[in-house]
Amino acid sequence: MQMPEPDARVLTRKAEIVARLREVLPADAVIDDEAETRAYECDALTAYRCPPLCAVLPATTEEVSAVLTICHEEGVPVVPRGSGTSLAGGALPTADSVILGVARMNEVLETDYDNRFIRVQTGRTNLSVTGAVEEEDFFYAPDPSSQLACAIAGNIAMNSGGAHCLKYGVTTNNLLGVTMVLMDGTVIELGGAHLDPGGLDLLGLVCGSEGQLGVVTEATLRILRKPEGARPVLIAFNSNEVAGECVSDIIKAGVLPVAIEFMDRPCIVACEAFAKAGYPDCEALLIVEVEGSEAEIAEQLGLITQIARRHDPVELREAQDADEAGRIWLGRKSAFGAMGQIxxxxxxxxxxxxxxxxxxxxxxxxxxxxxxxxxxxxxxxxxxxxxxxxxxxxxxxxxxxxxxxxxxxxxxxxxxxxxxxxxxxGVGIEKRDLMTVQYAPADLEAQMAVKDVFDPGWLLNPAKVFPLAVSEARRAVAAE
Amino acid sequence: MQMPEPDARVLTRKAEIVARLREVLPADAVIDDEAETRAYECDALTAYRCPPLCAVLPATTEEVSAVLTICHEEGVPVVPRGSGTSLAGGALPTADSVILGVARMNEVLETDYDNRFIRVQTGRTNLSVTGAVEEEDFFYAPDPSSQLACAIAGNIAMNSGGAHCLKYGVTTNNLLGVTMVLMDGTVIELGGAHLDPGGLDLLGLVCGSEGQLGVVTEATLRILRKPEGARPVLIAFNSNEVAGECVSDIIKAGVLPVAIEFMDRPCIVACEAFAKAGYPDCEALLIVEVEGSEAEIAEQLGLITQIARRHDPVELREAQDADEAGRIWLGRKSAFGAMGQIxxxxxxxxxxxxxxxxxxxxxxxxxxxxxxxxxxxxxxxxxxxxxxxxxxxxxxxxxxxxxxxxxxxxxxxxxxxxxxxxxxxGVGIEKRDLMTVQYAPADLEAQMAVKDVFDPGWLLNPAKVFPLAVSEARRAVAAE
Structure with missing residues (x-):
């Protein structure tokens, strides 16, 4: 993967830049030791690695603003980082960049059950948002597979989904407002614990923008009441086509399961070997989960199994108890791990x-x-x-x-x-050069023009999202 | 309401501008007769009126592009208009502007039930989108009160909601993609019939942008399967506070009605006089509607009435049949008309x-x-x-x-x-000067900088959304 030439002016001024960062942050929040910066050399797309100039771990919005002000003045690229679980290289450093990690920013700032929202610092992990409200029987809906580790900051950057987003939507559908620091250190507020507040929807723009527009430090998130119960059904077919038709028919029928997960034979075999979920020997497996009261679950599963039977499944197994439900999901949820073993x-x-x-x-x-x-x-x-x-x-x-x-x-x-x-x-570095397959030049130009506004120097999260040649050209023009 | 000084250069060139527009549009699609342009002098915020320079009624994206190219070259402001039902003056002309009406663009371009979307020209009315799919038992969810008349173009401009958006979300949650023409005539595609496609979410940005960024000519909309049934319950209280607490408790309990509508005494009295819905004599009235199968409806209404009873309602009336349900809603839906009578x-x-x-x-x-x-x-x-x-x-x-x-x-x-x-x-002209109450200067500046990108000359829908003084200053700088 081609990476941009590091800025020699930045490399030679490393000592001064680190010294300036140390003026605004506690001593242990600026990491420039080579061995220690190695911890930030990649994210979960481990095929690509590059140690950063240094890493900083601010604890507040004010500290983030101070860091960005300095980097802006010094012309230093900044790579924002949540928990580093990106599978697309969204947090891959460049050699001349400061990694801005939000891991220390994990406080709950406000919980409001009446109005169903929670406000957190964005370094908080996805699962610990639910952890903060589950005593009151609430939860935060988006559930990426990495939810134990991944940070809300990264969820917002990538507009993350998860198995349950069929029903609850992805991050953008559950995000009410953010505090964001612009590259020049300006702090802005977008959205809030209310409906769309008029004017341009910059909140929607920022969600999924992969750290290209600013550093999101605080987020107001929708929390939902936990459903009474949930139950998966496993449906096995001897053909991918038939399984696909079954999915289409379920969707068309207007039932809204919380999840419809699909695995094909190579995946089933690996998961079964790993998790012993008792998956049948078949070509394609669907796990369909519904939620609600006992009556709602029964009604929805009745309709789903009726549709499935029309497609002549090899096996159709409703989870009879929590244990069996857990086992059915365990196989699916360990799919990546299982693959990694073999x-x-x-x-x-x-x-x-x-x-x-x-x-x-x-x-x-x-x-x-x-x-x-x-x-x-x-x-x-x-x-x-x-x-x-x-x-x-x-x-x-x-x-x-x-x-x-x-x-x-x-x-x-x-x-x-x-x-x-x-x-x-997200796009990250992984898919940046494929963006021209998706977008016509005018479409991409519109996106880059918006990036120009928020980050005129193209310092934020360099070499990501846009094709390298065009983003480097843009950066060169800005640097002149 | 203060309006900007019309551009004298535009006024004196009216004949040439109209002639150029006639070159790219059919004769009857350019309206410059003074009596006829009066039809476009206001929208539903009728307190403010101003006839435009002229009006055009293109039929295709290409014609819209041709119109904008000319207006861009001539420096003529353009006011996009759906059906003119804006209550915020979102389509109010200025004397030097071309009204660009999308009323003739009302074709259905594609219907895909398997993937649950419909693609339409944006002049199509909200209700006729549902009309195009209801034979197959589908519907388009956002339901503004003006849905019989209002256009999808206006729904997108204002990110419209409706009584049922509690469950189904507002326009932005049901909009998958758009074709948009930029002020310089460039046609861009945003989103599509799939999840968020990577890169910056310009679709989210455009939805609710009140015609400030471009003219949306085609839209891909999510369609949903019609629920089996729906039933409202009417709950009357002798205190606004208690009714408000009841709403909070219903929301907190995790039931998700499709609608919770609230009327206070002055509204109840006027609606009752107008619609004879049989509303009780009380201080506050809730109409709560739930949807689903008979079993789901019964279960949800059971829970809701149980919560309501804890608050000691004056009356609690479940609709026993479709007639009664219709009457309960008729009162609420005619609220504005009823008010207008008195x-x-x-x-x-x-x-x-x-x-x-x-x-x-x-x-x-x-x-x-x-x-x-x-x-x-x-x-x-x-x-x-x-x-x-x-x-x-x-x-x-x-x-x-x-x-x-x-x-x-x-x-x-x-x-x-x-x-x-x-x-x-939306903000329109009505609330533009209150934007400073909502937004700090840095927040507003971020929005205006994005506007700069899409419409550097500040020609699109002038005098709306942003405080007049700042938008005029911006426009003056651009004109230099």
């Missing part, structure tokens, strides 16, 4: 129209055979968000490149059938 | 935290008595979107000004308690 893999993230599922799976199979790399498919089928996992051997020279090329083909296929390059992982 | 009124639109309802109603009562103008309150209580109606006599000199001043006080109150200036009507 292979290196690259996890893709694309979105397609639900009705294109069978066609896309068929074509992925063909591409996989042509290239000679196996692809395991696991995805949020209800909303068409695919996560094909390409299996490869990282120790075999050339396989990573083959894998990257296959990944690009699969994502282009997603766009071709009317879908898009990413569902929830 | 008084002139100004309809406000603000949002508050649900828990602040009793406090805000009390304070509105005090303000109303101080000023000597009656205020009737009708609102979407579930999500805190208020529509106070200030009653006044337009024929009595000075009353409009008194009414405007009271309206400003009430909206400031909304912001003070943690709410915002608008729920769904």
């Amino acid at each position: 292979n290196d893999y690259m996890c893709l993230d694309g979105t397609i129209p639900v009705s294109a599922l069978p066609q896309v799976l068929r074509r992925i199979g063909e591409l996989s055979r042509e290239v000679g790399l196996e692809v395991a498919n696991v995805f949020h089928a209800g909303d068409g968000n695919m996560h094909p996992l390409i299996l490869f051997n990282a120790n075999q020279p050339g396989e990573l490149e083959k894998c990257e090329a296959l990944g690009a083909e699969i994502l282009k296929l997603c766009v071709e059938v009317g879908g898009c390059l990413t569902g929830e992982h | 008084n002139d009124y100004m309809c406000l639109d603000g949002t508050i935290p649900v828990s602040a309802l009793p406090q805000v109603l009390r304070r509105i009562g005090e303000l109303s008595r101080e000023v000597g103008l009656e205020v009737a309150n009708v609102f979407h209580a579930g999500d805190g979107n208020m529509h106070p109606l200030i009653l006044f006599n337009a024929n009595q000199p000075g009353e409009l000004e008194k009414c405007e001043a009271l309206g400003a006080e009430i909206l400031k109150l909304c912001v003070e308690v943690g709410g915002c200036l608008t729920g769904e009507h």
